[in-house]
Amino acid sequence: MERRVALLPEGIKGEYTQTNLPLSSNLTLRKPYLIHSADQQVYELKLVDGTGPYEPHSRPQLKAGGSITSWIVDSSKVGFTLESGSMLVATKFSTMFLLLSILYKENLNKFMAKEDLIDMIEPKYGDWVTKIPLELDYVCDITDVGGETYYKFSVEKSKNILWNRINRLADHFRKTPDQQILAFLSTKFNDVTIETPQEVKDAAITLYAYELVLNSYCLPEFKEKEMTHDFSIVTNHLELIKSTQKSREVSDKALEEIASTNSRLNSAATKRKAQPTKVKASKAAKVVKGKGALDSFFRPA
Incomplete structure (x- = not known):
């Protein structure tokens, strides 16, 4: 059987009982809650294991590759070490959230006495409604008739x-x-x-x-x-x-392509300049006898 450490509220003494309540975000599911024996305050249990969707750092690991399962909790000068990296933290839970979801789901649009509300909720959602304080004032309109208090769910x-x-x-x-x-x-x-x-x-x-x-x-x-x-x-x-980032990426890519093209053109031009130029030898033109300024030079004496 797995054991876990539960961190309870500081300074609150007494016994706690565990009960399963529907999730206010999904009434078809249940999870364990703690109820303080003295004042019937409900505490939600949350698992803290060192991970989070907004934690940028990866979890540390041992050199052998296994995960580190112990951690040190420090508060001012006094600290303690947990052998397991998973810890349950108990925080106060308002039954307002649970009642809000149930009464909205049941479309309670008429005034009812508290006892009638409990009779309506208990068969469908469990007998916990008789064991914990029901914070109806937060989510209900209230009226008094002949000394009797009646409640009606209020969306506003x-x-x-x-x-x-x-x-x-x-x-x-x-x-x-x-x-x-x-x-x-x-x-x-x-x-x-x-x-x-x-x-x-x-x-x-x-x-x-x-x-x-x-x-x-x-x-x-x-x-x-x-x-x-x-x-x-x-x-x-x-x-x-x-x-803006997308436009900048397109612009940067275009600049990179231009720079790459210029680099290729410059490289080709440099290679052309480096090659020696071949000079063709020119042939002397024949001077036809009787033609031109040198005719007298070739005439026999």
Whole structure:
């Protein structure tokens, strides 16, 4: 049985139970989560193995060719070594994302009591709904009738909370200059002939946060239908860089062909100059007797 190290939040003591929840990005799939026994806070488990789509460096290997499976984690003065390069990190998970996907999928367009909501969700998605706090306030309109609270899914409320998360994540990237995503984006805008405006860079960071949040925690249909946004300022600038680089490549190729042609012509001309010129010997013209200025010289005395 494989064992893995799980890094839990600092300073939070107590027991955790494991439960399987549907993925908010794909309700047909499930993965394990941790639930803290005291406050019922849900923690998402993410595998950290030292790789990433924006990591420019390849993973180190031993001289024999095998991969290095241990790594050192250092925090200020105190560090520790993991024998395995794979580690599970537990981070707080908001059930808002899961409820958003479920209620959108179920098209909940009428007010319902919380107990009725649970009765609707449990048979289809599992009894976890009775074990964890349901953050309905973030994604539902709320009304009070006779002291009873009722909830109805709100697309607008859900969109607002998602954009709030996206903008907060984008601001975090901007304030943390050593982020890999910033290095990755700089390679996309790396063209010495075209200056990238700051507004384009800011929009590109927002675009990355947008894709990260929605692809990780939302249903594709919700993203495509409800969260459309105009990022043409980024795509147009990237197209400009791409077309400029292509034109420059064509121009460079044409210059190379001209230089190559000139080189061949110059080489041929040099060879022609180096060859000696052949001079033909001219024959003396016969002087016909009785003709011309020398006739008297040949006349007999």
